[in-house]
Amino acid sequence: xxxxxxxxxxxxxxxxxxxxxxxxxxxxxxxxxxxxxxxxxxxxxxxxxxxxxxxxxxxxxxxxxxxxxxxxxxxxxxxxxxxxxxxxxxxxxxxxxxxxxxxxxxxxxxxxxxxxxxxxxxxxxxxxxxxxxxxxxxxxxxxxxxxxxxxxxxxxxxxxxxxxxxxxxxxxxxxxxxxxxxxxxxxxxxxxxxxxxxxxxxxxxxxxxxxxxxxxxxxxxxxxxxxxxxxxxxxxxxxxxxxxxxxxxxxxxxxxxxxxxxxxxxxxxxxxxxxxxxxxxxxxxxxxxxx
Ligand code: FAD
Numbered sequence: 001x002x003x004x005x006x007x008x009x010x011x012x013x014x015x016x017x018x019x020x021x022x023x024x025x026x027x028x029x030x031x032x033x034x035x036x037x038x039x040x041x042x043x044x045x046x047x048x049x050x051x052x053x054x055x056x057x058x059x060x061x062x063x064x065x066x067x068x069x070x071x072x073x074x075x076x077x078x079x080x081x082x083x084x085x086x087x088x089x090x091x092x093x094x095x096x097x098x099x100x101x102x103x104x105x106x107x108x109x110x111x112x113x114x115x116x117x118x119x120x121x122x123x124x125x126x127x128x129x130x131x132x133x134x135x136x137x138x139x140x141x142x143x144x145x146x147x148x149x150x151x152x153x154x155x156x157x158x159x160x161x162x163x164x165x166x167x168x169x170x171x172x173x174x175x176x177x178x179x180x181x182x183x184x185x186x187x188x189x190x191x192x193x194x195x196x197x198x199x200x201x202x203x204x205x206x207x208x209x210x211x212x213x214x215x216x217x218x219x220x221x222x223x224x225x226x227x228x229x230x231x232x233x234x235x236x237x238x239x240x241x242x243x244x245x246x247x248x249x250x251x252x253x254x255x256x257x258x259x260x261x262x263x264x265x266x267x268x269x270x271x272x273x274x275x276x277x278x279x280x281x282x283x284x285x286x287x288x289x290x291x
Contacts, residue, residue, distance in 0.1 A: 002139035004171040013043035016269040020058035036273030038070040049077040064098040079108025080122040104141040126165040146187035150221040177205035205268040208246035210236040251282040
């Protein structure tokens with residue numbers, strides 16, 4: 001099923017994300033985590049794509065397994081910047097052959113110091129989206145950044161390029177993680193003003209350790225609000241307490257988003273079924289609310 005058809009329903013949808021193992025040795029562990037996450041009956045599970053890495057073939061394999069064997073809809077991420085156009089076309093053809101209907105189309109991060117020959121590649125996500133549209137009837141998701149993309153100095157440009165990307169055939173957007181919902185509400189206002197009308201799923205990252213917070217900040221450039229920093233100061237050295245507080249913080253963010261009329265939420269569950277499960281437990285009655 002196409003994810004966009006789910007997102008249009010008048011009900012709450014929660015989705016999760018898993019990432020493939022870095023080495024083949026980790027495959028079984030990832031599959032075990034994925035199976036546990038699937039048992040929480042999310043609207044769909046997304047499977048990330050290691051930008052240009054040797055394990056990216058596992059994305060298609062895992063997404064196909066989720067759909068066929070676990071009976072949960074899946075979306076395969078696909079990045080383009082560190083592959084040739086021919087390589088990208090092959091991946092899309094393979095996804096089609098496997099019956100994958102949903103692709104999250106991304107540029108991917110450019111590895112520090114990388115020099116790619118310029119001619120034979122897609123340089124931005126919008127070009128990849130045009131290519132996917134040519135190759136088949138996929139539902140296409142793309143990324144957006146409530147705090148602005150780290151490489152872009154001006155938020156206005158970010159929204160201008162986002163509009164260009166969406167106009168190439170994006171069905172829905174998923175946001176980068178953020179920890180202050182007001183930033184998201186403000187972003188929604190600005191993109192709607194710019195004429196971007198597709199559904200936008202807030203991406204919620206449960207932060208359960210100080211190390212994870214540091215990594216997230218480096219990756220996304222996100223600003224952590226004072227309220228979150230106080231939690232980290234107080235509980236950062238007690239792993240179990242920090243885990244509980246991180247789950248509560250993410251739950252609180254989700255409840256606020258739902259209370260403000262957002263129906264679809266994506267959780268960066270990071271192959272941690274116990275965290276996904278704790279959040280779903282906290283939302284057990286809330287997700288039953290229709291409309
Ligand atoms: P783009 O939309 O191409 O934008 C990249 C930059 O270029 C932005 O600064 C944008 O403003 C600018 N830009 C866009 N179009 C133009 C133009 N025409 N001219 C000039 N500048 C332009 N990474 C992975 O490696 N694997 C994953 O699985 C993965 N999943 C992700 C899922 C989500 C929901 C999100 C939010 C991010 C994910 N990422 C993933 C990270 C992502 O690949 C990086 O953030 C990457 O730097 C940007 O990708 P993009 O698709 O947003 O790029």
